[in-house]
Amino acid sequence: MHHRSSTLARAVRLTTLAALAAPASSLAGGFSLNEQSASAMGTANAGAAANPENATTVLFNPAGMSQLSGTNISFGAAVLDIDAEASDDSAQAVNQLGQPVSGSGGGDIADPAVLPNFYLTHEVSESIDVGFGIHAPYGLAADYEDDFAGRYFADETELTVIAFTPSISVSNGEGLSMGAGINLMYAEGKLTRFLDNSAASLAVSSQNGTPNPSLYDQGYADIEGDDIGVTFRVGFLYELSNRTQFGLSAQTGTELNLKGDAKLSNFVDPANGVITPTNAFEKVEVPLAIPESVTLGARHKLTNQVTLLAGATYAKWSRFEELDIVSREAGGEITGAPQEGAILSHVTEKWQNTWQFNVGAIWQASPEWAFKTGYAFDESPVNENFVTARIPSNDRHWLTLGAQWADAQSGWVVDVAAGTLIFDGDARVNERNYQHENPTQVAELRPGLEDPSNYRGSYDLSAWSAAIEVSKSF
Template sequence: MKPTLLTRAVRLATLAAVAAPASVLAGGFSLNEQSASAMGVANAGAAANPENATTVFFNPAGMGQLNGTNISFGAAVLDIDAEAKGGSITSSNQIGQPVSGSRGGDIADPAFLPNAYLTHEISDSIDIGFGIHVPYGLAADYDDDFIGRFFADKTELKAIAFTPAISVNNGKGLSMGLGLNVLYVEGRLTKFLDNSGTLAQAPSGAVPGTPSQGYADIEGDDVAVTFQIGFLYELNDRTQFGLKAQTGTELELKGDATFTNVAVATPAGTPTPPGPGVAVAIDSTEPARVPLAIPESITAGIRHRLTDEFTVLAGATYSRWSRFESLDIYGRDSSKPLTGKNLGGMPGQLTHVPEEWSNTWQFNLGGIWQATPEWALKAGYAWDESPVDKYVTARIPSSDRHWLTLGAQWKSPQSGWTVDAAVGTLLFTDDPKVEDKPYVLTPGGTQPSPRDPNSSYSAEYDLQAWSAAIQISKAF
């Protein structure tokens, strides 16, 4: 990959934000951990509860209910334990022989997710804001001797968003906000390559020392924009409703595909030695692109103060993950040795992995107890639906989950400083069952690969996770 001056600058400016890739195994690759104050109630009613400057993310219309200048900054840690269960794993290579190796270890390292937000009141009816946050992320990394290494090794998606926003209000309880997310996204996909089929089928045998496996490493990045619009309506002094809609977008992660020790048979007319039909190992670096869809979403929320001490919140989010139909890698130069082979089925396609994700719902419910003027205690629950349905792969083993959270908030009435802390646990409803096979894309749709009918990997995964966040806010 040859980064431009712009991408170099963005990388330097956002190094802290993407240093540790985010990990998520439900809700697609969206991240819930954007604010400790909202996380304390599992993001319930966040579109209708503008507590601080984090409303730039949850609903820009909420800026109209903040006075003066407000800042919020913090970070979250998300740790998911994901590992294939012993005794559930089977794997075979291109010639139908068992693949030896380990279960792959815990594939998801802890992720550090920073955020910072600012709002400023321009006039009684106009507010502006800005946010920097990590809305999407995904990471999985297997041990090198993983038994399913011909289907997955490393999977990384790192994203950071720069979010300017503006809101207007009519002074009668109705606010509207507009914002955009400027997304910088990096991706990396690696896996080991099975040479057994080529070595076994080469008419003239193989050059001595040709390795039984190679390696593929694909990296790319892109910049894209999504838009958001929000509404907030104050029904009375105790109840208000919020709504936020966000557009989707299509990314084209462009970079290089680096192949090492890939076994190929020499074509007819090759001089002797090695002569035609001999299996040899080649290295090749080929320009590549990976299309990636970011879904549209719509979020609704309600906040209701039962008493001066107790507040209840509820919300729901619908995301159109059906945009993510497949994970494809395309070469951008058909003269390159592997791009020209159309390994993924269609012209220039190197790999085709069907995904066919489903649209999802997330439902949230939470409560706040204002125990003293300084201290508030929070609790929340969310049902988070997984979009992974028909094809469950080693790169993204996933299932539906319950999200249980607790939070505490301390606020100084004199200084305006506020500190929020929250912890959460993720309870997955099922142990996902991975069934990986090679596929190709044809004009008629996804089909099992005719070149490789024997390769497979299957396993059942055990998933556990927890998260924690802290946030500091100040009103000036």
């Protein structure tokens, strides 16, 4: 028993460290991640709220723990690789003076990401079960090459979220179960971009008698922060018959405030009386909205060998209206504002609420082997009028295949799954510098004129994913 406990402790510790070290890429369902379980991924997560195969039900529907006996563990990892690249021909930008910015499409902006997970359930009594999970529910990673034409809008974007999920379920013994869980989330993020000094260069050099829009080299902005947040999940599972059951799972939303520092190098700001490049620092925070969501699931055993699954998820991504960097101090080196709350940077997002629809099937070919397949349509929440270089996104179709091997005598089960993501056409970016829905004014630099900065690009998106999971019942 001691050996088993130490093994579980090491698994939890390694899973936590790996999740914290690996940001992920997600270009369709906002910054949420579907790759949380190989057993569910085999059917494109179809009916996951109504199909408690193993301990991963802690995540999909905590009420499903009531249908697991004894103690159960599931652990594994998924690999997600998204190819997202703007063609060099389409990547065009102009600076604050309306002059062309030389550069490339920025290369492939998303590297492969590894998403580990660990889940545990335990039957306390005939009617009560408890569980725990560690997983990465949200993530985003994009990194352009330094010569990217749109470098004044985006360079590196990174979000890593790790969630710890204690849960409990209660069953009435007559086919109805209810569950609840808490998602304790640790999030850290990073936003970087190059600074356009062309307008400042022109203003300063004009004062000296020789207009020169290239007087100062470009600068660089690096913003990093972290926060801890909490969301709550409730779930219901109803067994209509020994062949059919339905599940419902709902999660609350929240707002993370990633608190950290803004570091600007080669920063030129004539409006604040600084006429030469300098380094500037300021304490900042980045509010980040996490959406509410509701998931419905259904499972029907058509025969003893064939199971059909279906599901739908509605997510309130409209909570994410803007991406702001907000000062946390008065008289900061960057804003110089007399009180905290000044906005250093604003990006209009105005995301939209989304649906995801899933269908899948399981064929139990033998007592040991089962084969799975699934399809999901995943709407993108990104507003087509405000597609940004940080998150070039589009609707996608997810096709998956999976296989499961089970040894009834030992209780070990192994799932593997693979999927491909097909995006609906190219993602087109047409981004400007906005300040609360209106193009920013640079009156101090070019009196009476708006900032004409602009980046346009057409992104070719494609992706694949693969996962493995090991489960055991004790």
